[in-house]
Amino acid sequence: MPLVEGALAMTALTDPAFPKGWVQIQLERMAKEAEHALMDEPNPHVRLDGLIRLFYREWGFEGDEQQYFSSDNIYLDKVLDRKRGIPVSLGAIFLYLANHLDLPVSSVGFPTQFILKVTWYQGEVQYINPFDGEFLSMRTLRGWLKGAKGPFAQIGDADLANATNSDIIKRWLTVMKSALLREEQYTDALRCSDLALKMQPDDPHEIRDRGYIYQKLDCSHAAASDYSYFIEQCPEDPAAELLKLQVAALNEEPLTLH
Incomplete structure (x- = not known):
């Protein structure tokens, strides 16, 4: 299924109150507006520039620099309402619109963030930062990679290859779980974790x-069981020794039925 549809399905499984139908209606409305504004333009390069202008300038979507790690930037209903998000949420919406306009835009799971790739019919390739709608040069991408992996990092073909929607959804789910943990929404974070394990x-x-x-939900023995599994599977991991102490302490706590 399209990336945005996968995101809707994922979010509905992790949040029973997620208004999936409302989001679908909003996306369809935006697609119709974009088609009405741009489909008469026969040149696809001009049509892409028009979509970027419409999405980021006229509609006002932008990356949230102030609260980047907020869960509001991950749930698509919040993103559509606030017109703020992070690369993967903004990029999924933009990709949905681009596909409706028959533009050759695809997903790339670049090591530092989600980006969009435009593969033109003549073989020319461009990259877009969905956080702000700006085109990305190879110099910028190399700078991002070196900043994340060190001064000797080099961009390989795999770094710029088209990503499968399932791979992007997995990364999106990880970001969602991290945001919920940061906000101490542990029950919702547990749903994310359970879905990730499926x-x-x-x-x-x-x-x-x-x-x-x-552990945060006071399910001590369940926490000890999961930590023990990790220790058995990854005994050389630096966290294993610390978790052994955690397991010993958790097993001493009385069993609580939830």
Whole structure:
């Protein structure tokens, strides 16, 4: 399914109150407005420039620099209402609109953030930062990568390859869980973790994170069980020794039925 549809399905599973129908109506309305404004333009380069102008200038969508890690920037209903988001949420909406306009735009899971790739029919390739709608040069992308991985990092073909929607959804889910943990919304974070484990069963790092959530929810023995699994699967991980102490302490706590 399209990326934005996958995001809607994912969010509905993690938040029972998520207004999926309202979001779909808003997206369809925006697509019709974009088609009305731009479909008469036969030149696809001009049509793309027009969509960027419409989305970021006229409609006023922008990256949230003040509260980047807020969950409001991840849930699409909040993003549509506030017109603020992060690269993956803004990018998913922009990609949805671009596809409605028959523009050759696709997803890229660049190591530092989600970006959009435009592959023109003549073989020319451009990259867009969905956070602000600006085109990205290779110099900028190399700078991002070196800033994240060190001065000797080099961009490889895999860094700029088209990403599958499932891979992007997994990264989106991880960001959502991190935001909810930061906001101490542990019950919602647990739903994210459970969904992530349905997508990647037995992932020791995800099970470790679920153990942390269980601990915050005072489910001590469930937390100890998850930590123990991580220790068994990743004994060389630097966190393993610290978690052994956590397991010992958690197992001493009385069993609480939830």
